[in-house]
Amino acid sequence: MFDTTWIYKYIPRVFGTLAFIVNPIFVYLVFTEKTAKLGNYRYVLLYFAVLNLVYSVANVAIPIVSY
Numbered sequence: 001m002f003d004t005t006w007i008y009k010y011i012p013r014v015f016g017t018l019a020f021i022v023n024p025i026f027v028y029l030v031f032t033e034k035t036a037k038l039g040n041y042r043y044v045l046l047y048f049a050v051l052n053l054v055y056s057v058a059n060v061a062i063p064i065v066s067y
Contacts, residue, residue: 012059019056023049 030038030045038045 009063012056012063016056016060019052023053 027046027049030042030049033042035042
């Protein structure tokens with residue numbers, strides 16, 4: 001069989017890095033867009049972006065244990 005433990009080690013780091021690259025750009029786009037286009041939906045988008053960053057940090061800081 002194949003050893004798949006590397007998946008649990010590197011995939012969270014890769015996607016955590018991508019989250020820290022993409023989410024600040026996304027937050028910038030949400031803030032610079034006109035308020036009439038997004039309305040209160042802007043706050044929902046910001047909430048999801050911030051939670052994605054928090055979850056990415058937690059996912060990298062607390063690794064999945066595989067036996």
